[in-house]
Amino acid sequence: MSDMTLEVRNLRTHFFTRAGVVRAVEDVSFSVQRGRVLGLVGESGSGKTVTGFSIIRLVDPPGRIAGGSILFHGRDLAKLSEREMRGLRGNRIAMIFQDPMMTLNPVLRIDTQMIETVRAHAKVSHAEARARSRDALGMVGIPSPDERLESYPHQFSGGMRQRVAIAIALLHRPDLIIADEPTTALDVTIQAQILAEVQKLAANVGTALIWITHDLSVVAGLADEIAVMYAGRIVEAGDVATVLDRPSHPYTHGLIGSVPSRNKRGTRLRQIPGMTPSLLDLPEGCAFRARCAYADAACEKDPPTTEPARGHALRCFHPLLEPVA
Amino acid sequence: MSAPVIELRGVSKRFGKSFDIAARLTHRLSGALGRPYKDQTVHAVDTVDLTIRKGEVVGLVGESGCGKSTLGRMVAGIMPPSDGSVLWQGTDIATLSPEAARAVKLKVQMIFQDPYASLNPRLRVAEIVGEAPRVHGMIPRGTFDAYVDAQLHRAGLDPAYKRRYPHQFSGGQRQRIGIARALAVQPEFLVCDEAVAALDVSIQAQILNLFMDLRAELDLTYLFISHDLGVVEHLSDRVVIMYLGRIVEEARAEEIFAHANHPYTQALLSEVPRIEARKKHFVGVKGEIPSPIDRPTGCHFHPRCPHAMPRCAIEAPALREIAPGHRSACHLNT
Numbered sequence: 001m002s003d004m005t006l007e008v009r010n011l012r013t014h015f016f017t018r019a020g021v022v023r024a025v026e027d028v029s030f031s032v033q034r035g036r037v038l039g040l041v042g043e044s045g046s047g048k049t050v051t052g053f054s055i056i057r058l059v060d061p062p063g064r065i066a067g068g069s070i071l072f073h074g075r076d077l078a079k080l081s082e083r084e085m086r087g088l089r090g091n092r093i094a095m096i097f098q099d100p101m102m103t104l105n106p107v108l109r110i111d112t113q114m115i116e117t118v119r120a121h122a123k124v125s126h127a128e129a130r131a132r133s134r135d136a137l138g139m140v141g142i143p144s145p146d147e148r149l150e151s152y153p154h155q156f157s158g159g160m161r162q163r164v165a166i167a168i169a170l171l172h173r174p175d176l177i178i179a180d181e182p183t184t185a186l187d188v189t190i191q192a193q194i195l196a197e198v199q200k201l202a203a204n205v206g207t208a209l210i211w212i213t214h215d216l217s218v219v220a221g222l223a224d225e226i227a228v229m230y231a232g233r234i235v236e237a238g239d240v241a242t243v244l245d246r247p248s249h250p251y252t253h254g255l256i257g258s259v260p261s262r263n264k265r266g267t268r269l270r271q272i273p274g275m276t277p278s279l280l281d282l283p284e285g286c287a288f289r290a291r292c293a294y295a296d297a298a299c300e301k302d303p304p305t306t307e308p309a310r311g312h313a314l315r316c317f318h319p320l321l322e323p324v325a
Numbered sequence: 326m327s328a329p330v331i332e333l334r335g336v337s338k339r340f341g342k343s344f345d346i347a348a349r350l351t352h353r354l355s356g357a358l359g360r361p362y363k364d365q366t367v368h369a370v371d372t373v374d375l376t377i378r379k380g381e382v383v384g385l386v387g388e389s390g391c392g393k394s395t396l397g398r399m400v401a402g403i404m405p406p407s408d409g410s411v412l413w414q415g416t417d418i419a420t421l422s423p424e425a426a427r428a429v430k431l432k433v434q435m436i437f438q439d440p441y442a443s444l445n446p447r448l449r450v451a452e453i454v455g456e457a458p459r460v461h462g463m464i465p466r467g468t469f470d471a472y473v474d475a476q477l478h479r480a481g482l483d484p485a486y487k488r489r490y491p492h493q494f495s496g497g498q499r500q501r502i503g504i505a506r507a508l509a510v511q512p513e514f515l516v517c518d519e520a521v522a523a524l525d526v527s528i529q530a531q532i533l534n535l536f537m538d539l540r541a542e543l544d545l546t547y548l549f550i551s552h553d554l555g556v557v558e559h560l561s562d563r564v565v566i567m568y569l570g571r572i573v574e575e576a577r578a579e580e581i582f583a584h585a586n587h588p589y590t591q592a593l594l595s596e597v598p599r600i601e602a603r604k605k606h607f608v609g610v611k612g613e614i615p616s617p618i619d620r621p622t623g624c625h626f627h628p629r630c631p632h633a634m635p636r637c638a639i640e641a642p643a644l645r646e647i648a649p650g651h652r653s654a655c656h657l658n659t
Contacts, residue, residue, distance in 0.1 A: 043525035044496075157613055158389075187388035188552065189610040192596035196607040214525060217555070217598035221605030240603060258530030259600050260559035265578070268537060269530040269559070275495055276525070 004073075005175050005208035006055070007031040011068035011078075013047075013054045022279045024050040024063065026232040029305070029313075032176070032208040032225075039219025039240070040212045042229035043255075045276055048212045051229070052178045055210070056095050057085050072176065091121040094169035098181040100161035103168060104153040110137075110164055111149040117171050136167040140197050159190035166197065173205055180212045195222055216259060220244055225311075228252050231277060231287035234305075238312035248308065248319040250292045286316070294318040327379040328414070330514055330546050331400055331433075336373050336409035338395050341366040367617045369395040371570035372409065374644070377514075382540065382547040384561030384578065386554060386593070390617055391567040394518050397550045401435040401516045402426075431461060434507035438519035440499035444491040450477070450502055451487040458509045473509075479542075480505035481535055497528035504535065508543070516548045521556060533560060554597045558582055563650075566590050569625040570617060572644055576651035586653040589626045624656065632657055 013025035025047045032038045042048040053059050055070055057077060070077040072093065077085070089095075097103055105113055114133035115126060124132070130149070137145035140163040153161055162182060169177055179198075183191040199222065202209050213219055219226055220240060227237035228251065236249040247253040256262060257270035274291040277283065286303050289295035298317045305315050342348075342365060370392040377383050377400075387393045398404040399411060402418065410417045413429045421429060437443040444453055455473040458464050464472045474484035480501040491499055500520065507515060517536070521529040533556065539545055551557050557564055557578075564581045566574045566589065574587040585591045592610040599605075612629040615621055621628050627637035636656055644654040 043527060159613060187614065188554070188593055188596050189388065190613070191598075192607045192610070195598075199607060215598065216526065217600045217602075220600045221598050221602035221607065244600060255526055256600065258527050260530075260533065260555040261599060261601070263559060265559055266537075268534045271530040271534055272527040275497060275528065 003034045005032050005034050006210075007071040008051075008055065009069045009071065011051065011054060011070060012066045013050050013059055013063060014066040015063040017062055017280075020280050023232050023282070024279060025054060027305075028068070028229075028232075028234050030225075030227050030234060030237060032210060034175070034208055035202055035206040036225065037202055037209045037211055037223045039223030039226045040210055040229065041214065041216060041219055041226055041255075043214055043276055045231075045279060046229040047232040047279075048214075048229050049180055052095070052180050052210060052212050055176075056089060056093055056178055057082075058095075087121070090117060090169075090174075091172045092174050093176045093178070094172070094174040096162075096165055096169050096177060096179040096182045098184055100158070100165040101153065103165040104161065106153050109150055109152055114149070114168055114171065117168055121172055132171060133167075136170050137164070139170065139201070140164075140167045141193065142167070159186050159193065162186060162194060163197070166194070170201065170205075174207060176208045176210070178210045178212070181214070182211075183218065184213065184215070191218075198222070216244070216256060217261075228255070231282060232279060233287065233315060234313065235288065235315045236313065238309075242309070242312050248312075248314050248321070249288075249316050250294055250318070250320060251288045253320055254291075294320075327381075329376045329412075330379050330414060331375075331377045331548075332412040332415075333373055333375040333396075333400070334410050334412065336370060336375075336396075336399060336406045336411060337368070338370040338392070338399060338404065339366050339368055339407045365618060368570050368620060369617060370399070370406075373567075373570075373572055375565065375572065375575075377546060377548060380544060380546055381563060382549055382561045384557035384564045385548060385550045385567065386552065386557050386564060387567035388552060388593075388614055390569070390614060392570040392617070393550045393567050396567070397435070397516045397518045397548060400514075400548055401433050402430045403435065431457075431510045432512050433514045433516065434510060434512040435516045435518065436500075436503050436507050436520045438522050440496060440503050440523065441491060443503055444499060444506075446491055449488055449490060450482075450494075453491070453502060454487075454505045454509050457506070458511075461510060463510065476505045476509045477502075479508065479539070481531075495528075496524055497531060500524060500532055501535070504532075504539075508539070512545070514546045514548070516550070518550045519552070520549075522551065522553065529556075536560065554594065555599075566593070569615060569620060571625060571641075571654065572652075573626065573655070574651075574653045575644070576648075576653075580648070580651055584648075584651075586647055586651070586658065587626075587655050588630045588632055588657075590653075592629075624654070 009029050011025055011028045015022040015024055028051055040048045054065055065078050115129040118129035118132050134145045142148050142163055183194050211219060223240055225239050226243040227234045230251050236243055236252045247256055254272040263269050272291055277287060285300040289299040303315045303317050305313050308314055385393050399406050418426055418429055451473045454476050455469055473487060477484045477487060482501050521532050549560055561578045564578050565572055568589050574590045585594050610629050623639050624637045624642050627633040642654045642656045644652045647653050647658050
């Protein structure tokens with residue numbers, strides 16, 4: 001098995017609505033290696049969640065994958081039948097949602113739900129499935145997992161529910177986990193607990209992880225690589241140090257600059273003027289140019305993806321080359 | 326030092342069920358059968374003392390269920406305290422005449438977390454912003470439009486949009502409408518309850534800048550409630566940390582971020598994800614946040630505290646001054 005778990009190439013996911021075609025994901029390429037964490041960062045409507053949903057093939061009509069390939073261990077997920085996809089989902093590829101109640105059925109006990117998941121993909125006895133479920137709960141740090149298996153989701157706190165959802169994602173030791181803002185709704189101390197568990201798992205199990213978030217600070221400490229999305233495209237990608245310490249795209253630069261801890265206390269924050277454009281009527285060319293201080297006539301054309309350095313992808317005609325203080 | 330605007334003295338807030346006859350009878354019966362009734366009262370805020378001075382920005386930090394929103398609502402006068410008193414410029418607001426109490430209420434305005442839920446979806450922006458000042462007679466006859474335009478303009482909105490409804494605006498713009506509405510009644514004090522939590526980073530920066538500009542322009546005092554320590558550190562003069570209904574630490578912002586004293590504050594600060602961090606090793610405070618219905622005895626933090634001693638389970642530590650202007654509630658200090 002190669003070390004490359006997932007390779008997304010020129011992915012396009014469009015929504016064919018009555019008001020027009022929404023290009024939620026447009027020409028997105030990235031890859032994730034075994035045991036590595038990719039932080040997929042963007043603001044609301046940037047297409048980060050749709051990218052995640054496209055990989056696990058959960059995009060509902062009127063949306064569909066309009067082009068590109070999603071190579072999972074060399075197999076193109078975009079071309080698999082729904083039946084083949086079901087064999088992978090929850091088995092080799094798992095997803096963790098922002099709201100754990102999207103994973104959990106409120107009227108079934110945890111053991112029922114977990115044993116069902118185990119036996120959906122593995123021919124094992126009920127007792128064996130239960131043992132695996134218990135081990136998974138133990139692995140994510142739930143105390144007395146044997147008793148907790150008999151609880152209902154509402155008997156858990158928010159942080160504990162998210163742990164159960166993560167335990168379910170881990171049942172088959174998947175090769176790839178897509179986590180969509182899994183700690184956004186949690187408190188700081190609980191978030192740190194979950195991040196600690198996830199870090200251990202990626203290291204021990206060798207799972208590749210895509211961590212979708214709007215929070216640059218979380219991925220700064222967690223991820224190996226970062227891809228920044230804006231209006232459906234990846235505008236900058238690379239390892240964490242490159243993207244966060246020496247951002248080259250004006251949007252990445254602006255985004256990092258607007259984080260309060262990057263500014264002197266009590267001073268006005270550096271802000272990006274304007275707001276995210278509607279995906280229904282994106283301007284021609286670079287989608288960021290209306291808010292960009294460096295934009296000129298060249299930006300009316302679509303900037304191609306360039307590679308200023310190895311492993312650093314950029315989509316801009318006027319990259320910031322000087323290091324940012 | 327400027328004069329206090331708001332003072333909380335021994336303020337508590339409890340939420341409980343009120344029982345009908347059947348429920349009381351059941352409790353008495355089960356009590357007679359040897360199963361005494363378990364108290365289901367939520368102790369949201371527990372004997373809090375807090376002084377906020379004119380022109381100050383006080384950041385109130387805590388995790389879910391710590392009572393920070395309830396405290397904010399009591400300060401804003403939306404909710405009366407169960408015990409203790411709230412003082413406005415030295416006078417207990419419970420003792421004021423109805424007219425005076427109404428005037429004080431207008432001086433303290435609140436900005437909410439969810440900018441959509443806090444705006445009436447069936448009113449146009451001009452109505453949302455202009456209704457309160459018109460009802461309170463703050464707008465001279467015939468100047469309604471000009472007044473509303475000025476409010477919108479100050480909050481960074483184009484007055485041309487005032488005929489629109491809230492759903493026609495983005496999240497950041499809706500928050501600006503909420504700010505324009507709060508400022509329309511000419512308050513002196515703003516309670517911001519997670520006012521930027523629902524916004525994207527780039528929009529959050531715009532709104533925080535607006536808060537800072539307005540502070541300078543209108544000489545406002547803020548109680549800024551947030552779970553985001555980065556935002557609080559940037560904005561606040563003084564920071565108050567709450568845990569399960571009680572203030573555990575309070576100090577000037579530089580002081581608390583440099584020399585946190587309470588173990589909970591220290592844990593909170595070390596767990597905050599920072600953009601400067603690289604491949605940080607997350608640890609996590611052990612245990613969960615306890616429920617405000619079933620609180621731990623003594624110091625509320627003791628079941629999760631790495632320094633807990635037998636005394637912590639019995640006796641609640643008092644909030645005492647450990648350095649000028651720095652108060653902390655921990656037995657380690659005594």
